[in-house]
Amino acid sequence: MQTKYQTSPIPSRSPSSLSNSLRGGSPLPVPVAYRLDCMTAAAKRYKYLRRLVKFxxxxxxxxxxxxxxxxxxxxxxxxxxxxxxxxxxxxxxxxPAFLVLLSFWLCASSVGFALVLQLGFWGFVKFLVYVIFVDCIGVGLLIATVFW
Incomplete structure (x- = not known):
């Protein structure tokens, strides 16, 4: 005889039931590695770039x-x-707020250097491109590769 507080087991395919079967019925939350809603790198990149314009x-x-x-x-x-x-x-x-602030500070420091060095407009543009692609991205990639 079943009382009103007992429930019959209902099979389901929810992430929590999957986690219980993976973890031996443990009531703890699912580890992130087992989550079913993990996004691919391309989806994360698209989401990040879409947020880049929403200040x-x-x-x-x-x-x-x-x-x-x-x-x-x-x-x-x-x-x-x-x-x-x-x-x-x-x-x-x-x-992406950190990236936006970093870009702002790189541009502001490049304007300061261009004024001190008395560069023209195209000299400033070349200097800014050098700062972004060589100093920031290139050296960052080199250091990350060496320490990997």
């Missing part, structure tokens, strides 16, 4: 906090990225 949705305060603390106390920024890696299984932020 109202960007968290500039947090991005500025990260920039400031990279100079003052980088261990706090590392700890923040470590927590993100543990909870979301990704190091990268979903918010």
């Amino acid at each position: 109202r949705q960007m968290d500039f305060e947090f991005a500025f906090w990260q920039m400031l603390y990279l100079f003052i106390a980088p261990q706090k920024v590392y700890r923040n990225f470590h927590y993100r890696k543990q909870t979301k299984s990704q190091f990268a932020r979903d918010d």
Whole structure:
């Protein structure tokens, strides 16, 4: 005889039922590696580039906090990225505000250098392209490759 508090098991294919079968019936949440809703790299890139033009949705305060603390106390920024890696299984932020602020500061410093060096408009454009593609991206790729 079944009481009103007993329920019959209903088979389902939800991610939680999958996690219970993968984890031996444990009531703990599914590890991120087993999640079924993980996006591909192309989908993440599309989502990131789409957010690049939506300035109202960007968290500039947090991005500025990260920039400031990279100079003052980088261990706090590392700890923040470590927590993100543990909870979301990704190091990268979903918010492109840091990239927008970095671009702004690169342009502002390039304008300052162009004024000090008395460069013309095309000299400034060439200098800005050099700063972005050689100094920032190229050296970043080289350092990341060496330390990989």
